[in-house]
Amino acid sequence: xxxxxxxxxxxxxxxxxxxxxxxxxxxxxxxxxxxxxxxxxxxxxxxxxxxxxxxxxxxxxxxxxxxxxxxxxxxxxxxxxxxxxxxxxxxxxxxxxxxxxxxxxxxxxxxxxxxxxxxxxxxxxxxxxxxxxxxxxxxxxxxxxxxxxxxxxxxxxxxxxxxxxxxxx
Numbered sequence: 001x002x003x004x005x006x007x008x009x010x011x012x013x014x015x016x017x018x019x020x021x022x023x024x025x026x027x028x029x030x031x032x033x034x035x036x037x038x039x040x041x042x043x044x045x046x047x048x049x050x051x052x053x054x055x056x057x058x059x060x061x062x063x064x065x066x067x068x069x070x071x072x073x074x075x076x077x078x079x080x081x082x083x084x085x086x087x088x089x090x091x092x093x094x095x096x097x098x099x100x101x102x103x104x105x106x107x108x109x110x111x112x113x114x115x116x117x118x119x120x121x122x123x124x125x126x127x128x129x130x131x132x133x134x135x136x137x138x139x140x141x142x143x144x145x146x147x148x149x150x151x152x153x154x155x156x157x158x159x160x161x162x163x164x165x166x167x168x169x
Contacts, residue, residue: 041107
């Protein structure tokens with residue numbers, strides 16, 4: 001997929017994969033790929049796949065629109081003033097949804113904040129629903145990193161509590 005209005009040349013944008021030094025992979029931007037690879041659970045393959053599926057991040061007004069594009073939002077049925085939320089919509093990019101759910105499984109094991117989020121949801125909603133919710137959280141992180149053009153900073157639970165203690169009077 002070529003970015004809208006931009007000329008694409010595989011020679012300009014290449015990423016050498018670490019385990020395969022002779023293979024060069026055309027990507028939309030090497031810097032964006034490295035931004036995504038700073039997130040635990042997202043490696044070279046998933047970073048390229050996510051970038052190609054998202055295309056231009058400015059197409060999405062906010063992270064909710066991106067999550068809806070990936071099909072990681074619950075379906076909604078409203079009737080008579082009552083609102084019911086069902087399973088995920090599965091509308092949109094199935095490859096993006098697949099990549100994020102797979103990356104979320106790895107991120108749960110390596111990132112303490114995502115692990116705590118997953119454990120909290122797993123008790124109430126079950127294993128699979130918690131994985132999908134963690135994938136949605138991962139996609140919001142991806143959105144913010146690509147918009148702000150910064151690397152992911154992994155925080156531990158203790159650092160987060162210390163930040164809250166500093167802010168609270």
